[in-house]
Amino acid sequence: MIMRKILTVVVFIIFxxxxxxxxxxxxxxxxxxxxxxxxxxxxxxxxxxxxxxxWVNYILLDAYQNVYVYEHKEDGIGYIYKLSPNGTLLxxxxxxxxxxxxxxxxxxxxxxFYVATWYLPPPLGTPLPSYLYAxxxxxxxxxxxxxxxxxxxxxxxxxxxxxxLKSGRYLYSxxxxxxxxxxxxxxxxxxxPAYFKDTLYVSDISFSGGHINASYxxxxxxxxxxxxxxxxxxxxxSSPVIDKxxxxxxxxxxxxxxxxxDGRVKWTTNVDGSLPAIxxxxxxLTHHSIHIPGTSNExxxxxxxxxxxxxxxxxxxxxxxxxVYVTPPAIDKNENIYLGDWYSKNNTGYLYSxxxxxxxxxxxxxxxxxxxxxxxxxNRTVYVGTINGKVYAIKxxxxxxxxxxxxxxxxxxxxxxxxxxxxxxxxxxxYYWYRRRRS
Numbered sequence: 552m553i554m555r556k557i558l559t560v561v562v563f564i565i566f567x568x569x570x571x572x573x574x575x576x577x578x579x580x581x582x583x584x585x586x587x588x589x590x591x592x593x594x595x596x597x598x599x600x601x602x603x604x605x606w607v608n609y610i611l612l613d614a615y616q617n618v619y620v621y622e623h624k625e626d627g628i629g630y631i632y633k634l635s636p637n638g639t640l641l642x643x644x645x646x647x648x649x650x651x652x653x654x655x656x657x658x659x660x661x662x663x664f665y666v667a668t669w670y671l672p673p674p675l676g677t678p679l680p681s682y683l684y685a686x687x688x689x690x691x692x693x694x695x696x697x698x699x700x701x702x703x704x705x706x707x708x709x710x711x712x713x714x715x716l717k718s719g720r721y722l723y724s725x726x727x728x729x730x731x732x733x734x735x736x737x738x739x740x741x742x743x744p745a746y747f748k749d750t751l752y753v754s755d756i757s758f759s760g761g762h763i764n765a766s767y768x769x770x771x772x773x774x775x776x777x778x779x780x781x782x783x784x785x786x787x788x789s790s791p792v793i794d795k796x797x798x799x800x801x802x803x804x805x806x807x808x809x810x811x812x813d814g815r816v817k818w819t820t821n822v823d824g825s826l827p828a829i830x831x832x833x834x835x836l837t838h839h840s841i842h843i844p845g846t847s848n849e850x851x852x853x854x855x856x857x858x859x860x861x862x863x864x865x866x867x868x869x870x871x872x873x874x875v876y877v878t879p880p881a882i883d884k885n886e887n888i889y890l891g892d893w894y895s896k897n898n899t900g901y902l903y904s905x906x907x908x909x910x911x912x913x914x915x916x917x918x919x920x921x922x923x924x925x926x927x928x929x930n931r932t933v934y935v936g937t938i939n940g941k942v943y944a945i946k947x948x949x950x951x952x953x954x955x956x957x958x959x960x961x962x963x964x965x966x967x968x969x970x971x972x973x974x975x976x977x978x979x980x981x982y983y984w985y986r987r988r989r990s
Contacts, residue, residue, distance in 0.1 A: 588904075588913050591932065591944040592638030594620075596630075605630060607936020610926045613662050613688075617641070618934060620942055621656050621666070631656070631666065633690060638944060642690035657707035659714070659727050662688035667716055669702020683716070685729060694729040705790065706743035708751070713773070715744050715751060722753055724775060733775040738767070743790040747797050747812065749773060752780075754788040754801060763787055766803060768814065780814030794829045798855065802826075807836075809858060820858035822851055825879035830886045830907070833861055837877045837890055848877040850890065852909060862909035866892060876922060883927045887912065891935055893920025902935055902945060915945060 597604045605622035612618060618634040629646035646668055657665045669681040681702040685693045698704075698718070705717040713732070714725040719739045724732040738757035745752045751771040757764045766788035768781040789802035798817060799810040805823035810816055827834035834853040852861040866877055876893040883889070888905040900920040904912040919937035926934045933945045 588915050588945065588947050590915075591946050593944075594632070594634055594638050594640070594942040595940065596632065596640070596643070597940040604938075604940040606938045607923055607940060607942060609656060609923050610934050610936055610942065611656050611658060611664075612926055612928050612934070613658055616928050616932075617662075618942065618944075619656055619658070619664060620936060622936070622940055629666075629668070631664075631686075632942075634942070638942075644686060644690055644692075646684075657709050657714070659685075659709050660712060663693065663727065664688075665707050665709070665714060667698070667702075667704040667707065669704060681718075683714070683725065683729070685727070696725065696729045696731070698723070703741050705741040708744045708746060710746050710751075711773075717741050717744060717753060717755075722751075722771065722775075724773075735771070735775050735777060740788075742788070744771075745791040745793045745799070747793045747799075750812070752791045752793065752799055752812075753777075754791055756788060768799070768801060768810070770812070780812075781808075781810060781816075789826060792826050792829065794855065800827055800829075800834065807853075807858065809855075818858040820853060820860075822853065822858075822860065824851060827853070828880045828882045828888070829855075830882055832856075833886075833907070835880045835882060835888050837866070837880055848875055848892070850877075850880065850888065850905060850909075852907075864905060864909045864911070866890070866903065876920065878921055879924045881925045881927055883931070889925040889927065889933055891921025891923075891925055893922055893938060895920075898938065900937060902933065902943075904933075904947065913947070917943065 605624035607620060607622050609621040610618060616636040618636070620632040620634065622630045622632070624630070631644040631646070633641045633643070635641055646666070659665060663685055665683060665685050667681065667683045670679040678700050680700055681698045681704070683696040683698060685695070687693050701718040701720060703718065708715045712727045714723075714727065716723050717737070718741055720736060721734045722737055722744070723734045726732055737755045740756040742754040749772065753769045753771055755767045755769065757767070763785055765782055765784045766786050767779055768788065768791065770778045770780050783803050786803045791799050791801040793799050797812045799812065801808055801810065802823070805821065806819050807822055807827070808816060809818045822836070824836040824838050827836040832855055834855055835850065836853070837850050838848050848866040850864045850866060852863070853859065854861055866875070875895070878891045880888045880890045886907040888907070889902065891900055891902050893900050898920050900917045902915045902917065902921065902925065904914070906912050917935070917937055919939040919941065921935050921937055923936050928934060931947050933947065934942065935945065936942045
């Protein structure tokens with residue numbers, strides 16, 4: 552009997568030690584992915600402002616990981632900030648009042664950046680001319696080009712020191728010195744040009760009687776010679792995007808088309824959403840709108856080969872009484888996917904990270920909604936801006952990290968479980984040994 556009691560105590564101590572060591576030792580286990588996500592810094596130029604904070608509409612990185620931010624305020628004023636990689640403000644530019652900047656910004660040689668502005672015509676009066684601005688890397692205005700009354704504009708595309716942008720009426724080619732090289736008259740609708748092997752691909756829409764007459768996709772050479780490669784009647788067209796193999800992806804209404812550079816159709820798929828982020832074998836896109844309460848937002852992965860849906864992932868929020876806006880996705884070099892959302896019920900937002908196979912890796916709650924596509928920097932840093940004017944640099948690492956309980960509740964939880972398992976083992980194992988010895 553004494554031997555049995557001694558053996559029970561010994562086994563209890565051994566099991567308790569093993570259990571506690573496994574659960575609490577820094578040499579075992581891995582932190583949850585949420586614990587590997589941290590905010591490196593937050594930039595908030597409007598911290599003291601109580602109202603009318605601007606929305607972060609676009610973020611851009613240069614080769615040195617400096618961060619360019621475009622914000623637009625409700626009163627019509629635009630702001631551009633340049634931040635260092637650690638979030639320090641280097642300079643800021645205020646665009647003219649009542650102007651709306653083109654998005655995205657664009658960086659040229661020597662990190663000169665460009666933004667086109669246009670003016671909403673006042674209710675009683677005449678509109679003001681539009682301008683293309685060029686600022687040096689230290690925020691000094693180098694030149695501005697009067698573009699007449701030709702806004703709004705598309706995003707800016709820079710190719711081999713040439714600036715291309717499209718208004719409702721013209722496609723422009725402008726030198727980096729601010730000289731118009733040529734402009735070609737088009738039908739309407741600002742659409743951002745895409746580029747592949749010395750050719751621009753530009754979409755356009757013609758109207759008749761206030762209705763869409765037809766949509767067109769053109770191939771344009773550096774001299775401005777235009778060739779129609781595809782058209783469709785009574786259908787809206789999006790801006791095109793092109794992958795490294797020369798496949799062009801463009802929406803005609805709710806259908807996504809994959810076209811060859813000569814206009815031949817490769818495939819179509821009935822998936823309506825944002826312009827796709829292009830991976831090695833897949834396209835990733837989201838519903839890019841504020842959805843009706845009660846509907847769900849989804850992230851899609853499509854095969855680049857045939858357009859078939861590889862997987863879809865619901866971006867769940869309590870959207871039964873409010874709308875949820877989901878940004879277009881961005882992907883990193885490992886094809887992990889990042890997107891943000893804006894929940895209109897309380898104006899909060901999440902940054903999501905999804906693996907290439909459609910599994911949620913982590914999500915990070917922010918105090919305001921996100922409307923601009925996240926930007927991926929080096930060393931797994933993700934940059935996002937919110938509708939209250941803040942910019943966040945967020946770091947994620949999947950390196951195995953030891954578990955380190957952070958509170959007394961964590962230790963109590965592990966101790967209780969350890970004692971329970973050890974108690975059961977110390978009751979069963981000695982009895983089993985005792986029975987075997989008697990037999």
